[in-house]
Amino acid sequence: MLWLPHPVITTSPSLLTGCVALLCGWVLVGLAGLLRPGSVRFAGRTLFTLGAVLGLGLAALAGASLLSGGIERLTLPVGLPELPLHLRLDPLSSLFLLLLGASSFGISVFAGGYFREGEGALPGLLCLQYHLFLASMGGVLLANDAYGFLVAWEVMALSSYFLVTTQHRIPEIRRAGFLYLLMAHVGALCLLLCFGVLQGGSWLFTFHAMRAAHLSPGWAAVAFLLALVGFGAKAGLVPLHVWLPEAHPAAPSPVSALMSGVMLKTAVYGMLRVGLDLLGRPVWWWGLAPLILGLFTVFYGVLFAAVQTDMKRLLAYSSVENIGIVFAGIGLTIVFAGSGMKAVAALALLATLYHCLNHSFMKSLLFLGTGSVLHATGERNLGRLGGLIHRMPWVAWLTLIGTLAIAGLPPLNGFVSEWLLLQSFLFAGRLPHPFVNLLIPMGMALLVLAAALAGYVMVKFYGIIFLGQPREASLVRAHDCGLLERFGLLWLALGCLALGLFPLQVIRALGAVTGQLIGAVVPQGSPHWWLLAPVPARPVSYGPLVFLTATVAVVLLTALVVRLTYRQRVRRGPAWDCGFGAVTARMQDTAEGFGQPIRHLFQPFFEIERELPEPADREPRYRIAIRERIWRLIYEPISGAVGRLANTAARVQQGRISVYLLYSFATLLLLLAVALIS
Amino acid sequence: MKAIDWITQVLEMAVALAAAPAFLGWLNQCRAWLQNRRAPSLWLPYRNLRKLFHKEAVIAENASPLFRVAPYVVFGTMVLAAGIIPSMGTRLPLVVSADAIALVGLFAAARMFMTLAAMDVGTAFGTLGARREMMVGFLAEPALLMVIFVASLISSSTALPVITGHLASGHLGLSPSLAFSAVAFILVLLAENARIPVDNPATHLELTMIHEAMVLEYSARHLALMEWAAQLKLFNYVCIGFALFFPWGVAVGRFGPEQLLVAIPALAVKLAAAGFALALIETISAKMRVMRIPEFLGTAFLFAVLGLLVHVLLRA
Numbered sequence: 006m007l008w009l010p011h012p013v014i015t016t017s018p019s020l021l022t023g024c025v026a027l028l029c030g031w032v033l034v035g036l037a038g039l040l041r042p043g044s045v046r047f048a049g050r051t052l053f054t055l056g057a058v059l060g061l062g063l064a065a066l067a068g069a070s071l072l073s074g075g076i077e078r079l080t081l082p083v084g085l086p087e088l089p090l091h092l093r094l095d096p097l098s099s100l101f102l103l104l105l106g107a108s109s110f111g112i113s114v115f116a117g118g119y120f121r122e123g124e125g126a127l128p129g130l131l132c133l134q135y136h137l138f139l140a141s142m143g144g145v146l147l148a149n150d151a152y153g154f155l156v157a158w159e160v161m162a163l164s165s166y167f168l169v170t171t172q173h174r175i176p177e178i179r180r181a182g183f184l185y186l187l188m189a190h191v192g193a194l195c196l197l198l199c200f201g202v203l204q205g206g207s208w209l210f211t212f213h214a215m216r217a218a219h220l221s222p223g224w225a226a227v228a229f230l231l232a233l234v235g236f237g238a239k240a241g242l243v244p245l246h247v248w249l250p251e252a253h254p255a256a257p258s259p260v261s262a263l264m265s266g267v268m269l270k271t272a273v274y275g276m277l278r279v280g281l282d283l284l285g286r287p288v289w290w291w292g293l294a295p296l297i298l299g300l301f302t303v304f305y306g307v308l309f310a311a312v313q314t315d316m317k318r319l320l321a322y323s324s325v326e327n328i329g330i331v332f333a334g335i336g337l338t339i340v341f342a343g344s345g346m347k348a349v350a351a352l353a354l355l356a357t358l359y360h361c362l363n364h365s366f367m368k369s370l371l372f373l374g375t376g377s378v379l380h381a382t383g384e385r386n387l388g389r390l391g392g393l394i395h396r397m398p399w400v401a402w403l404t405l406i407g408t409l410a411i412a413g414l415p416p417l418n419g420f421v422s423e424w425l426l427l428q429s430f431l432f433a434g435r436l437p438h439p440f441v442n443l444l445i446p447m448g449m450a451l452l453v454l455a456a457a458l459a460g461y462v463m464v465k466f467y468g469i470i471f472l473g474q475p476r477e478a479s480l481v482r483a484h485d486c487g488l489l490e491r492f493g494l495l496w497l498a499l500g501c502l503a504l505g506l507f508p509l510q511v512i513r514a515l516g517a518v519t520g521q522l523i524g525a526v527v528p529q530g531s532p533h534w535w536l537l538a539p540v541p542a543r544p545v546s547y548g549p550l551v552f553l554t555a556t557v558a559v560v561l562l563t564a565l566v567v568r569l570t571y572r573q574r575v576r577r578g579p580a581w582d583c584g585f586g587a588v589t590a591r592m593q594d595t596a597e598g599f600g601q602p603i604r605h606l607f608q609p610f611f612e613i614e615r616e617l618p619e620p621a622d623r624e625p626r627y628r629i630a631i632r633e634r635i636w637r638l639i640y641e642p643i644s645g646a647v648g649r650l651a652n653t654a655a656r657v658q659q660g661r662i663s664v665y666l667l668y669s670f671a672t673l674l675l676l677l678a679v680a681l682i683s
Numbered sequence: 684m685k686a687i688d689w690i691t692q693v694l695e696m697a698v699a700l701a702a703a704p705a706f707l708g709w710l711n712q713c714r715a716w717l718q719n720r721r722a723p724s725l726w727l728p729y730r731n732l733r734k735l736f737h738k739e740a741v742i743a744e745n746a747s748p749l750f751r752v753a754p755y756v757v758f759g760t761m762v763l764a765a766g767i768i769p770s771m772g773t774r775l776p777l778v779v780s781a782d783a784i785a786l787v788g789l790f791a792a793a794r795m796f797m798t799l800a801a802m803d804v805g806t807a808f809g810t811l812g813a814r815r816e817m818m819v820g821f822l823a824e825p826a827l828l829m830v831i832f833v834a835s836l837i838s839s840s841t842a843l844p845v846i847t848g849h850l851a852s853g854h855l856g857l858s859p860s861l862a863f864s865a866v867a868f869i870l871v872l873l874a875e876n877a878r879i880p881v882d883n884p885a886t887h888l889e890l891t892m893i894h895e896a897m898v899l900e901y902s903a904r905h906l907a908l909m910e911w912a913a914q915l916k917l918f919n920y921v922c923i924g925f926a927l928f929f930p931w932g933v934a935v936g937r938f939g940p941e942q943l944l945v946a947i948p949a950l951a952v953k954l955a956a957a958g959f960a961l962a963l964i965e966t967i968s969a970k971m972r973v974m975r976i977p978e979f980l981g982t983a984f985l986f987a988v989l990g991l992l993v994h995v996l997l998r999a
Contacts, residue, residue: 473805548780560759580743582806594810
């Protein structure tokens with residue numbers, strides 16, 4: 006085991022200054038959009054591309070900071086008097102800034118080609134909201150005091166709220182936006198309280214003071230739970246995920262990509278910052294809450310993804326699933342770190358961070374892919390799509406990479422993080438807590454089951470949109486996406502490939518983060534640069550490059566041999582379909598049909614409303630609606646109670662001046678009485 | 684890396700390629716004998732493949748390039764998988780790059796390509812087969828992983844040759860956790876390879892078919908590759924079973940050519956026995972309804988998890 010030296014604190018914060026300058030650049034680009042707010046050419050094409058370049062710069066700076074492993078601090082005299090803005094760039098924030106910069110580059114380039122007339126809001130306004138959103142996420146990652154953090158956090162919530170409600174004329178979108186805003190504020194309230202606990206009586210709200218504060222075990226646990234609820238609401242941890250499947254489909258696709266790919270990760274960043282940094286050494290049983298909730302979220306998310314019929318809702322539930330994996334990883338890290346098993350804790354944390362990186366690339370890719378499909382066809386409903394691989398080959402083939410990656414297939418990136426997480430589950434060793442020892446294999450079983458279900462979901466997603474016959478006549482007119490959009494998709498797909506093929510290089514860069522949070526790095530147990538061997542004591546290894554080369558070689562060799570030996574030509578004919586003839590597009594599985602086995606098997610999870618045709622119906626209709634039971638079990642009672650409480654309180658409001666004077670008089674008397682008694 | 688390691692590597696893939704159709708032929712022969720029928724020739728699968736390769740391929744008008752690529756990918760992954768499973772020797776150069784989790788991932792990739800290709804033409808049967816295959820897969824895949832994890836925990840590695848080497852060293856008795864996993868593994872093997880009671884390879888009846896529904900649109904060399912890949916998959920699964928539960932005769936440690944020469948007949952004997960056992964299972968069981976399959980595989984998954992829990996409990 007390698008022990009890292011104490012991180013170097015540099016006096017000249019050059020990288021941090023650069024990052025701040027780039028974030029300000031984003032704000033300026035956004036404001037520039039107001040110069041000619043109606044022009045798609047200027048606000049859309051030019052400014053979004055400029056913003057993308059700034060993102061690339063941010064990724065480069067963050068990458069340099071991550072590789073150097075140093076810590077930079079900066080205090081800016083802005084904001085309230087006596088309350089300057091504290092900023093800090095350390096490995097943890099560098100990693101998430103890198104994620105923000107790199108994936109926002111692809112998304113912004115795509116957005117440059119995506120936004121056009123009639124999106125609802127003016128392009129210039131969208132540009133402002135979009136770049137404010139980007140800059141505020143950067144602000145969250147750089148903030149080194151609770152004020153700055155919460156201000157950036159709120160700007161992030163508000164700017165994304167306006168982006169979600171771009172098409173505010175549609176009532177459902179307004180409702181989705183309201184739900185999002187509500188959940189964001191429930192979360193923010195918990196964070197406010199969390200920071201209140203963390204300052205520990207010193208009334209200093211810099212993170213530096215919070216690290217130094219000594220909390221009693223009870224208060225530390227309270228702070229941890231508040232952070233879990235606050236960040237969990239932003240990340241989409243079940244049961245706080247309800248806004249996610251509403252808000253993601255409502256937003257324009259680049260915004261969905263940004264929210265799902267990057268914004269959810271800021272919540273993960275916050276959880277790691279509070280749980281593993283500000284609170285100091287974690288207690289092992291804290292980890293059980295994120296572990297159990299995370300595992301439940303994984304399973305819940307993937308089940309609901311499997312029964313969706315709207316492609317963006319399906320992806321939103323898939324994001325819930327992936328956030329579950331990340332939180333399970335955080336929980337595992339805390340359980341191990343709190344039990345003093347630093348090596349495995351570092352491995353679990355590594356898998357968690359790796360999965361964040363992976364998810365931001367693959368989910369952004371998929372959301373952008375659905376954006377292109379939506380633009381080309383005007384449909385989000387899977388039941389009206391199909392056969393688009395012929396009309397949109399670029400989108401189809403690039404999306405296939407994202408699909409295979411998120412299904413966790415080697416040698417793409419989704420597999421690497423799952424592999425690492427499974428290794429940390431497998432070789433956890435013996436924990437001093439018998440109950441947890443049994444929990445860990447069961448958690449592993451659930452994780453593996455969910456990973457296989459994710460494959461099911463992705464076959465459904467890809468097969469129904471891109472393969473088969475077009476389910477509507479209008480799909481024949483669908484067109485492939487433009488140049489900028491292709492470039493954005495290509496960037497993200499290449500990111501998925503690179504993260505999958507060069508895990509060792511990524512892990513080396515992530516070492517600074519595990520060193521900072523856990524105090525241990527995952528060692529490289531093999532002498533080869535292409536072979537991943539993270540557990541030195543055990544013969545466990547994975548080499549994606551060799552894997553890919555061998556697969557490609559075998560496949561090409563087969564094709565070559567078959568071609569050389571049997572030079573029979575290929576004839577095109579009508580589909581055979583077991584000789585039934587007259588194959589129509591209506592005979593294919595719909596999204597409902599493809600999800601039927603899952604709906605059937607896991608019925609207790611769903612609230613299903615069916616409308617079945619009668620035998621004598623002249624125009625038979627079949628309709629099925631699936632809702633989450635959570636609405637009826639948790640949210641409707643809460644909203645009902647709030648409504649009743651508000652009605653009761655409203656009785657006090659009579660609207661007559663004499664009654665209000667009576668209230669003041671009674672209050673005065675009460676206060677006098679209190680003063681007399683005390 | 685010594686020359687013998689590479690020879691073993693190539694030999695394993697070549698033997699799998701060559702013997703997989705014969706294994707299916709042997710299984711069919713045993714089944715015919717057990718059912719009092721006249722057995723087809725052992726070489727029938729070879730003749731079938733040869734016939735298919737010589738035909739003119741017909742593909743549907745609206746098939747995409749994915750449809751034409753899929754047979755090569757599925758076949759290639761199965762050949763590669765044969766190179767990862769230690770059926771004869773444990774010193775395989777490829778294995779450092781692909782452990783058992785990657786092997787399961789490889790199977791999953793083959794399944795994904797196969798189902799996507801089945802959905803590509805857009806016929807009722809194709810999508811039906813794809814949906815059913817994924818229904819089988821989402822339970823069979825985790826069950827297989829859990830089975831492998833039990834063995835991985837016992838031998839503290841996820842690399843199959845290390846597991847085989849550890850289990851073959853023989854200084855551990857029959858562990859109860861492995862017994863649970865063995866039951867789970869047999870159930871998974873039957874389901875994954877479209878055998879009775881999960882699927883019936885001999886019929887084209889829409890109520891029951893899974894695998895056959897997916898390859899309906901293929902013909903000639905594409906169908907030949909798909910069929911050969913299915914035979915390779917069966918062969919690979921049986922070899923995984925040997926590697927985990929019957930690692931006898933496999934050349935372990937630093938071996939020379941003489942151990943390899945012993946390993947080949949040992950594999951042949953084991954395959955013959957396994958083929959007979961599979962035929963026996965298929966003969967005495969009946970085909971299940973499709974919606975009963977998840978229960979069957981759920982049992983397999985639970986057995987595998989139980990094996991894991993038993994391992995953890997006994998170790999504690």
